[in-house]
Amino acid sequence: MASGRVPRLEDVARLAGVHPSTASRSLSQEQSGRIGAKTRERVLAAARELGYTPDLTAASLRTGRTMTIGVVIPDFSNPIWASLLAGLGETLQERDYTPVIIETKDDRRRFDRALEILTDRRVDGMINAAVRLTDKKRLTAFVARTPTVLAGRDLPGLDVPKVLVDDVRGGELAVSHLVQRGHRSIVQICGPGSVGPFKSRAEGAQAVVERSGDSVALHSHVVDQPTVDEADRVMSAALAAGPAFTSVFAHNDLMAIGALQAIRRAGMRCPDDVSVVGYNDNPLSQHLAPSLTTISLPFVQTGRTAADTLLSKLLHNDPPVVTTLQPSLIVRDSTAAAR
Amino acid sequence: MASGRVPRLEDVARLAGVHPSTASRSLSQEQSGRIGAKTRERVLAAARELGYTPDLTAASLRTGRTMTIGVVIPDFSNPIWASLLAGLGETLQERDYTPVIIETKDDRRRFDRALEILTDRRVDGMINAAVRLTDKKRLTAFVARTPTVLAGRDLPGLDVPKVLVDDVRGGELAVSHLVQRGHRSIVQICGPGSVGPFKSRAEGAQAVVERSGDSVALHSHVVDQPTVDEADRVMSAALAAGPAFTSVFAHNDLMAIGALQAIRRAGMRCPDDVSVVGYNDNPLSQHLAPSLTTISLPFVQTGRTAADTLLSKLLHNDPPVVTTLQPSLIVRDSTAAAR
DNA sequence: CTGTTAGCGCCTTCAG
């Protein structure tokens, strides 16, 4: 019943009547130039007949390359990382690299474990989208051994290629949109400060306020987890304390949804009473009621560029480059002029 | 600068003053019983000092096991698969297996490519949550070589362990909920029939209607892609044709969102004018306005059980088992009594 | 309990 042994190179060689090394060369992309066309054809035919496909893991022992790339992300359940994976997966697959994807849940132990697993598997490189500002030490050792690209989250002082988004600018876009619509009192719901992009968004927000010369008040709240429920809690408290504000900048769309929920529960309306700006432009955000004004980030391109950058390091040993992509404001129905 | 060579077993052995194979045994879980406590301690110390960690891919050549499990899912961007991945990832990691995750986008070529990649990598097993009813042929060959578990989607006639959800029951739950609330005209938005669970949901819906003895009308529309936009399109058309219906059963939450959107745009209200039931209980569905009545599926448990089932095959060669988990109805605000 | 030996499947020198 079981289809018997998996064929090896030797089986192909025997069937084609050549030496295994000749078979190997015939099947490899690089070396196949040095092989007679007829021999090569015979070998390919034999391989096809047996259903032979080379054992990549065995080959890696000899070549020193596993053709795997570690990919570390915070969370499968956030669709923004799905876009990143789509971008980089496509690019890696074109070069026959397979991503080994691990999620950290922004948990320190899981992050460490991820690096261990990637080390044990001898991945040829890593794309890391889950670094926190507190991870420098443990990353440094890894990075010394394995080519690494940071994607989406920076770790200042780590000298590796990076593909980043200008989150300071993103924070500016969000808050200046509100200011331009006449809002003078803004509540900001910040994600954890250990995550670089959240820190940058807050900086951008602050910069706008400062440029406005004290005419705008920014009330910032930091949550431990950037979730719907946490934002709901913060927003409810803010509303209960007396809504001296007319707008909200949430550091991601999930938190914006939490804010919307709290606003609704308090019997107020968005955007009539309170305007809300999110961040990330999650796929569903445009389908909410009201549809969410938010900051869109080029995640697919981030993934693609991160993969390109890593491959250029791996294949041509190119020097580290930092690419910075730009966010953009998407105006929808959750923001209106201040009342 | 670069931390030099990656240490090998030989380096550890030399530092500990033992033979490499002794070092190997000391580091392995299984064999370490047959080693003197002191020797073992010396080896572990040496390994720690050098930062040694075994090359899993080299070891696999000898052991014949790669300690990798292929995981095939339709789509990273759908959070239900994230839950599946969470469940199975946890379980696999406990046994030192690493998942190699590939998405198919429910595209035939990508599905084939996924199987090729997993074959080349010599994964020890596969958990496949992306089979379509049309995939039997190409799966059969793979399954003969590699232990496989089907998760969430069945392929009748394929004799492998399966962890399924009773989607017929799910369809029944959804539609009988509507019937009990007095709805006698229901629009059903069906996902592609090549995907087993969609077919089953439609069967369940039909069964309820038949049991009602022709007192309920079910108008079914099949879409190519189970997306927000497709459902919006179908729903808009249905509304334009004259809303002789009072309720909608969408085969997943995304399509329910599309339906809600179309209803809103047509100037009608949910649940006042039209009730809507979704399927899957996406994380965001409870935060929509109105919050979505839907069918909840145990995805985390599906993942966990699939991993357990596969491991029991791998480790104890247990015979194929089919586990069927039950869906449950979550009543929220998108459904009300028929007007 | 530990050392010796061999070889997993493949690719890559080196010869011819």
Add this chain to the structure above:
DNA sequence: CTGAAGGCGCTAACAG
């Protein structure tokens, strides 16, 4: 252009 030989790092048999 093809064959011969060696070895990547590790672990499993076999001795002792």
